[in-house]
Amino acid sequence: MNTLLSIETRNKVLLTMATLLDEEREAIISINKKDLDAYNGNDISMFDRLKADDAKVNEMITAAKHLASQEDPVGVERFSFKHDNGMQVYNKTASFGTVLIIYESRPDVTVEAAGIAFKSGNKILLKGGKESLNSNLKIVELWHKALETHNASKDWVEYLQFNRIETQAFLENPSQKLDLIVPRGGEKLIAFVKQHATCPVIISGRGNNFVYVQKEADLQIAIDVIINGKSKISACNAVDKVLIDKNLPNKDNFIKTLISKLKEVKIEVLGDEIVAGNHNLNVIDSDAVWSEEFLDYKIVVGEISSTEKAIEMINNYSGGHSSAIITKNEIEAKLFMENVDTAAVYHNASTRFTDGGQLGLGGELAISTDKLHQRGPIGLQHLVTNKWYIFGNGQIRK
Incomplete structure (x- = not known):
């Protein structure tokens, strides 16, 4: 059993991790290039997420440093109550215990998501995809070095080199205690985990995000938000669907301009029967x-x-992730935002902001489209459960 590490130790490990990532930057990029060269799939979004270039390593370093600077999410008092019999009752946040993160492609998850789970006092099990194995093993090696530097067991971060059959067997009958699973990847991966897991799963859901251009929209904002929404096609916060109010003034000119702008950035535009016609x-x-x-x-x-x-x-039709309304009408915006059933709703802004770092969390473990226990970006303060602490001096219930 791993005894909860002190917040001082957790923070020191994260800061050391940031230093090691910087020192080993060239090695990480070089090893990642092997993974990129070996990737023979035709999934362009998977390839995009696999890349760990200079900018991506900088993001990993920033994430580790930011996590180290944040308050301890464990032991935060949520509720207190003084019983008539003198007992003092508290409800406080507590770590889950052991968190398994199953993910495809993205080596940065090995730092950011693992870092969030680690800072939250959890033991981390990582199961990355075969396409990013070399990159992941290098980063886990740095985790172990950081842990050992501060006399913490390497067991706090463990990498599982399982194939699909071994992964299924582990999910159905874990060989060690498992409290929570977080799948990070496509719908097939999520369905696989949900089918076989025997403990709670946080669903990091699919995107399929909509922008609705209401008849009182600022047309330049609409263009900017839609184009930005397609600026990273591999992201789950990307825009896939645009709905245009049939009463929008100069509607045909707007659609013509939008199609032209989308084609400039190599986006294929499809239409419903009306728009296509x-x-x-x-x-x-x-x-x-x-x-x-x-x-x-x-x-x-x-x-x-x-x-x-x-x-x-x-x-x-949406994936329950993000949606946006473009309008100058506050009443219409309120109607839309209160009634659209997505984890994030936007008024005159891009869905690309549905991201833990962009929404003030400093990073994210996942973006959940479930409603329990947390919806949307899951940050440090959300990756906790709770525990009741009751202090007495011999009270018994009558």
């Missing part, structure tokens, strides 16, 4: 396309009759 686009082949997360240079533009209809459509 009016603007010489390929029409979507079925309504099922509205449910798809593309993770590709592709977007669908459609027409809608009202804010209520936009809400209904988003709630029917």
